[in-house]
Amino acid sequence: MNIVQVSEKTIVGLGARTNNKDEMNPGTGKIGPLVHQFDANVQVDYRGGARVYSVYHEYESDVSGNYSVLVGADKVDSSSVELIEVKIQEGNYLVFTAQGQVPHIVIETWGKIWTYFASPNCSHTRAYLTDFEFYKSQNEIEIYIGIK
Structure with a gap:
């Protein structure tokens, strides 16, 4: 892992409000169905260099609170x-980077992130922006x- 400076970037897509407790249960999770809805209804300009993102924002508090998620892209052909x-x-x-089978690597990497920030030896503080x-x-x- 490394620290990078990111410039503001606009992502367009589909959103939902959820929390990590609900996402741990396939019956109540909203992110998986949101990804399927995005894939079925939105055409991304991959040939033009567009890429897909999942953006987490509007945090209620911390890792245990509600947050908004947007599954989208930086350039969309049509929707x-x-x-x-x-x-x-x-x-x-x-x-944090990972290679392998999606969504397995996404879930695994988030586990590593939560463990890292929960460690008493962690030298960074999440910004929750x-x-x-x-x-x-x-x-x-x-x-x-995002870190402070």
Whole structure:
């Protein structure tokens, strides 16, 4: 993991309000169905260099509180549903990377992130403004965690 400075970026897509407790249960999780809805209804301009993101924002408190999530892209060709936008906030982010089978690597990497920030030896503090997953390819992700 390393620290990078990220510029503000607008992502458009589909959103929901959820929390980590609900996401641990396939019957109550909203992110998986949101990804399927996005994939079925939105055409992303991959040939034009667009990439897919999941943006976490509007945190109620911390890892245990409610938050909003947007599954989207930085450039969309077309959509059969109404899209919303969210801005990834400018700032410092700690980047966690993984390669392998999605969604397994996403779930596994979030587990590592929660463990890292829960450690008494952690030298960073989460900002809880915006965090995001960047899908570099079908089997490679980067998860950016905003830090103070």
